[in-house]
Amino acid sequence: MREVAILGVGQTPVREHWELSVRQLAAMAGRAALDDADLDRVDALYVGNMSSDRLSKQANLGTAVADQLGLWGIEAVKMEAACGSAGSAMRQGLLAVASGEMNAVLVIGVEKMTDTLGRETSAALATAADADYEVSQGITFVGLNALVMQRYMHEYGYQHSDFAPFPLNAHANGVKNPNALFQQAINQKIYESSRLIAEPMRLYDASPIGDGAAALLLVPAAKAPQAVRVIGSASATDTLAVHDRHDPLWLAAAEKSAHQAYRQAGVGPDDIDIFELHDAFTIMAALSLEACGFAERGEGVRLGQEGAILPNGRIPISTLGGLKARGHPVGATGLYQIAEVTLQLRGTAGAAQIDGLKTGMAQNIGGSGATIVTHILQK
């Protein structure tokens, strides 16, 4: 297999983009990635997206976006793995280039979530959980994660306030990212006094929805010696329903995909300088850090308390705001994460730039830990 490099990066701000259709939004990010790579033609387009058929009445989004970009004739398809859709599209783009069949693949993640009534968007999001055995019982996605957080606090003796460093760091970093949905810092008091949304979870434990698109242009590394390279890539699944897991506090699919990616890359957690993780909920940030080997079981929260997750810490996370402050347009998130790691490794992350980075990791999660995709990049 050939090594693959990221030649182009594009993203739109995460906003309520009521003036743009889903294909226009995707095309904006795609065009930016093509321009960044100085290419105007690719062999294929893979679009990560969860719900355009429900929320924008448009299926076959791969072809719709290729059409919008004027890339008539190319291969195009949509990949869906709930909130892990964009990471999954990245995997397929990588395989297509690595296989030798394709020399340039554009991958775009996009989600348009604010054009419909809130309950319609919530109903679409609920389809990421197990329809037959979770959703049919009336539980929401927030509720599922709240149960996991409750159990974690009980098991390891934490208070709600102990989780504050995650959203505080994310919001502080979001201030430095012009594409972030929220560019305001928050403090401990704001976090703790925000309204309860599903006990013990409060508003600032959850990431916000939004409209956005992010794109990458992938080429063989041999053709772009200066570009950031993908040195590890893996995807793994767990049971769809949280209650079917041996241990609901352990992200087995994160462990599996991270360790496969480590092996491919020939690195370990100690070599990772920056980690864009899937902080859809504060509890998920803690669990990801543990499953990927940055903390012992039950110690993920301590990395926050010790400051290790800050930009100047041992393992900076959510460096451009994360899902929490950049925003979580679900089917786009996985590519925002990889785009952000790429910009950090390039040294072009603007006010959020962290110096001296060599190796970065991005991890995208679909469902409540059901589908987890990990990528490791190196400059």
Place this chain on the structure above:
Amino acid sequence: MREVAILGVGQTPVREHWELSVRQLAAMAGRAALDDADLDRVDALYVGNMSSDRLSKQANLGTAVADQLGLWGIEAVKMEAACGSAGSAMRQGLLAVASGEMNAVLVIGVEKMTDTLGRETSAALATAADADYEVSQGITFVGLNALVMQRYMHEYGYQHSDFAPFPLNAHANGVKNPNALFQQAINQKIYESSRLIAEPMRLYDASPIGDGAAALLLVPAAKAPQAVRVIGSASATDTLAVHDRHDPLWLAAAEKSAHQAYRQAGVGPDDIDIFELHDAFTIMAALSLEACGFAERGEGVRLGQEGAILPNGRIPISTLGGLKARGHPVGATGLYQIAEVTLQLRGTAGAAQIDGLKTGMAQNIGGSGATIVTHILQK
């Protein structure tokens, strides 16, 4: 790139499977393919499906089906390209094995369409057309194809009755397929007197929806020297909206993907012994035959009139009923087609078996000719 072989084939009958959920239906076909290949573990599962998030309230279907099959831990993702979803999943499975990264990939196409009210299913199907510029004008999918058929009849001087050989052949062949939704032959009078659904199209010009799943197990050809091999595979797109095309009577994406596949395989139309085409509507059968080089422009209908499409003809099509009689569970169809060609090449197509076959082709279409995937197989 490594050559890829089809080691296992599985399919469910196309029916109204009200007793099965979408993941159960998919798992039935997947389990059959695993059993046929005598394997119980694969590296990845790619699921082709269009609308499970709308019609069964279940997104992240790749992981849901992996879970149902007990294949915990493996990589899984859903691919969507409207009615071309299963062919697109096949493409990705092929690339994953060809790349050398994976040694066994299960691809499953599935659609569950009869659990909801008809208008809900119709609304889901409409998302395959251009939401912004076609559907918003009130046109249906049947209506779009009726306009194309009308234009074809006007341009080349055909009558509605001239298209009869397509459904007559499909229904006659469906009688020999126990998995077919319709196992009754029809005659010219039944075809011509069936009710008008969108002028000039009558009921028997359109394929029926249904619930069904088909699956293939892909491995490197070197590990299965006796198995049917995939010698050509390509996917191409056109404009999403029919009105944006230079010539609405020419399937440019069919021509492009077929010719790429011919080139890879080192064959031409004269070498193809059997062709499972996408006869969602009679007009599409004629247009596919023309675009793939089996007939001159405007002459596709004549292949029907001359009997060339019959089991004993020059280029047999819809040999197990096609979309018209086997049924069209949209996201599953592309894999039913490849499964059927595989069975024919193996010599295990039962009463529908055609003798002396060496090379077969399958072509899957998403939208009104917007996304077209072609595969060429050889024993």
